[in-house]
């Protein structure tokens with residue numbers, strides 16, 4: 001059987017021009033810039049316009065990633081779009097992005113793993129490249145969360161933002177690329193972050209809309225503790241599996257859920273200050289898009305260079321979590 005190393009060979013990201021600041025939110029719900037900043041680290045988030053939707057941002061990010069990988073859309077075998085906010089329930093956003101890209105030789109599909117979706121996607125694709133089933137894939141995290149947020153619920157509406165990030169994965173030499181990766185879930189925590197209505201369990205009716213059941217509900221405080229423990233534990237496990245210690249890591253890119261969660265994960269792992277990337281002040285929590293946006297920003301600014309050892313870790317609704325160690 002083929003045993004081909006797989007790695008990220010090009011990245012891109014995109015987000016809406018619209019911005020929602022903490023000052024804007026102060027006019028919508030009972031909150032304050034001071035509360036949002038100290039409890040989350042968020043100062044603003046990007047927000048899609050009414051006529052903008054998830055696949056547009058996913059396509060823009062994927063297009064940039066494919067160009068930077070030196071490939072053409074027709075070279076791509078598989079498009080995996082991680083999203084919790086698809087354009088529509090059917091067809092998949094991955095299929096829509098495939099058409100928008102003109103990736104005529106690719107299959108398109110979605111991964112539904114909330115904020116951990118990007119790690120779910122790269123974990124799946126890594127093994128398909130490793131076994132020779134495919135050569136090039138694009139894994140996208142794309143979200144328009146602001147359309148699922150209840151702007152009367154101050155516990156959620158201050159957190160989430162919109163955007164997309166994409167990575168092209170392909171064959172890389174021995175010792176490079178994804179060295180260890182793992183995904184996990186525990187559906188018993190279903191109600192810590194969920195959307196009660198709009199599926200087969202509770203279809204959309206006038207009553208569910210009146211009760212605002214089509215919006216995300218979150219028990220933020222309970223999630224917080226599980227998030228820190230899960231991300232720190234899986235990170236340590238993946239580092240050990242890859243044969244490295246936390247001191248070997250050049251940069252940690254955690255899912256941008258909350259600055260306090262990021263700080264707590266870093267302290268639990270014992271990562272040196274300055275090695276943990278954060279862009280939450282500008283983007284808020286963009287769920288599956290947060291890691292690829294952050295990683296691409298690090299590549300653009302030179303924080304990630306050829307040969308950097310990178311640790312990714314995510315946690316999200318489901319609950320789901322994952323960790324990846326890669327040599328860029």
Ligand code: UT7
Nearest residue numbers: 031032035115154155158220221223224227257258315316
């Ligand atoms: O993306 C992955 C999944 N999501 C997460 O991992 C999110 C994890 N959780 C969090 O980020 C935090 O729990 C939040 C930022 C959501 C909330 O912060 P917290 O420190 O856990 O606050 P809390 O929910 O314990 O609420 C503390 C107080 C409450 O008031 P009382 O009951 O103490 O009077 C809330 O009603 O803060 C109040 N509150 C607010 N006040 C002003 C909640 N939201 C707001 C707000 N502005 N936006």
